[in-house]
Structures are given as C-alpha cells and as structure tokens.
Amino acid sequence: MSGDGMANAERAQPVLTARAAGLVGCAECGHVYQLGTETCTVCGKRLVSRDMTSLQRVWAWLFAGMVVYIPANVYPMLRTTTFGNTQESTIVGGVFELMDHGSYGVALIVFFASVIIPVSKFIAIAYLAIRIQRGKPGTASHFHLYEVVEFIGRWSMIDVFVVAILSALVQLNFVASINPGIAAVSFALSVAFTMISANSFDPRLIWDAPEGKPV
C-alpha cells in the first residue's frame, strides 16, 4: 500500500516523535534505536536525538557568510578592457549593464541569484535559528522554508561561473579582454559559507515544542 494520499488523513493529530517515544532516530537513514545508543549500525552515523551544537555552527557560518558578502558588493566583480579602456563593474553594476543592453530576463536571473537569494537566505536562516532558540514549535511551513533555503543556495554560484567563463573566453588582446575582480572570491566564499550554515541545521529542531526541551 502506498503512503501517498494518507498524509491528509492524520495531519490533525500530533505525530509521535521518536524522541517522545524514548527512542532515537538516525538523521541519515531513519533507523530507530533505544535512546542512548551511540552509533547507527546501518550507516555508521553518530546518533543524537537533537543536534544542539548545530545552532552554533549555523550562526558561525551565517555570520561569516554575511561578512564576506559586503566586500562582494563593494569591490568589482569584472574588469572589462575594450580597446585600451578598462571598466570595472560590481555585482549590481553588472545587472544594470544587462538592463542597458535590453536583456531584462537575464538581468533578472543575475539579480535574483546574486542579491535576492543571498539576502533572503540570511534572513530566513536567522529567523529559523531565532525561533528554535526561543523554543517556538514550528509548522510544516517553517520546515518548507528550510527546504527551500537548503535547495536554492547553490544557485547563487551562477555569477561566479559567469565571471570564470567570461574571463576564459574573452581574451582577445587589445580588442577586448575580461578579467575577474576581487569580489568574485568574496562572493564565492559568501555562497559557500551560507550553504554550510544551511546544511548545519538539524531540521528536527524546527518542529520541537517548548515542553520537548532536548534530553
């Protein structure tokens, strides 16, 4: 029998968690053990009912990601030289250039990947972490927010790849050449740090009710 479609039938009832049943579930493979068991025999992962150290890692990486996002926006991402004239453009400057050329769709993609996604990720991760620290139980929508954040982070890397491709391709001596600026490095770091921050989350914490303070 498939579990599909059964989801709605039991949504109203509170779901019994492994922790409430005095058990611990493996975060990797889902196998269930008596509370206190050290490692999972199926996949070898260390068993913790709720990874409370995860929040420290989340905050540390998030903070690092936010700090390096500042130089990523201040310094130039690309240095374009055409017939001896050098132009430098920042992330946002690159978006405006695309709009000047009439490429609104592509400008929108770059703006989304380089500005909207990183900034909303900072806000979303901080919001989820603060909720957990205040002991507020989350709902399915908080969990879906987490899933979106986890899924979408890697797409911010687009602009770094654009810089790499342009720098490799456009090397025509005097006529035109494109070189990466320092912002490419800090932006790549910012994306990587925020991805690590999101991956550090133990999503099981999102659901917990206040009385279910971790054992």
Added chain:
Amino acid sequence: MAYHSQMTDSLSDMIACPKCDGLHRVPQVDIGAQARCVRCGTVLMAPREGAMTRIVMLSMTALILMIAAVFFPFLELSTHGLGRKSSVFDAILAFSDGLMLPLSFAVAALIVVLPITRFVALIYVFAPMALGWAPAKHARSVFKFAEHIRPWAMAEVFIIGVAVALVKVAGLAQVTLGPAFWAFVGLVIITVLKDNFMCRVTVWQTLNARSPS
C-alpha cells in the same frame, strides 16, 4: 502509517523521519509508489523497478559525457578577425594567476571534480548490487560520502552560468557553441534523472538488507 499505538513492535519495524523525527511503522510500498512522512512530506520510501541498474547506467553515461565536456572546445568567440576557442578546462584556469588561484580550485571542484567523484562513488556502491552481488567493501561510507557532496556538485548551475555569459558577450563578439557544450547539457539532464531514481532511506534499507552479517 503514523505510529500511535503502544510499542509492541521491534525497533526494526519502525522508521523515524530524518527531517522531523516523526515515528512511522515501516510501510509496505509497491514498486513505483512512494511513502511520505505524514508530518513533513519527506519521501521515506520509493522503491523503483531496476533502480540500481539505472543509476549505474546513468552514472557511467554521465562520466563519459563529463570527460568529453572537459576537453572538447566548449565555446568559440570571434570578433574583428580574432578568434578564441575555450574549453571547460580554460574556464577553470581563468583564475589561475595570483590571488585568484584558490577560486580556480573551487571552480574545478564544483563543476568537474565533485561531480566525477559522485558518479564514481555511485557506480562503486550500486554496480555490485545491480549485478545481484553483496555490496562492495565500505559501500556504506562511500554512499554516505556521495550524499554528503551532493549539494556541492554544481554542473547544472554552471550551465545557467554559461547561458548568462553568452548574453553578456553577445554585443561584444560572435559566439559559437562547441560540442562540449552539448555534452554538458546532456550531463545535466542525466544527473537530474539519476537523482530522481534515488531515495536515500530506500537505498540505506537495501544496503542493510543485502549486507552480510
């Protein structure tokens, strides 16, 4: 399939959702169907007909395409009688001077090294099982590693980057797509197909069931 009654079953009949800790009795799931967590909707089981064979085939195809994608010309640029062909390899070396060198390594890792590592790891884990043998030595650690690097294998993000780059140079010069570009597009499609065949919890259950001891 939520687990509400007294705990009379043995622990191996139960499964805890890795994402929300919801406790479920291991359901009977038909081939082709899937069971989701009642609380958060995460897919807990999704057995597929011949899934392992397909994962192995798709990983092998992806591996071959990747080799073609790296070394064949990727894009060709021409303007004012000047031309330049570049491969993915050149894109990686774009940052090779001075301060940018670490970025070169990062790009190489994200678009080539990690995807290749993942394909090889998946073949190593699934090929013996697809042939009906017991899982290879350390298959569990290798699979755990393959899942761990999954978010960092960014071939599909790179393709969107290529599209944006093409628009950016459109005014500057004429760009022709090389064979490697199409190899890369094929690679991305295959990666998406392959990941659709894989359900992490199901794979762990199969690995566990097929392992000796």
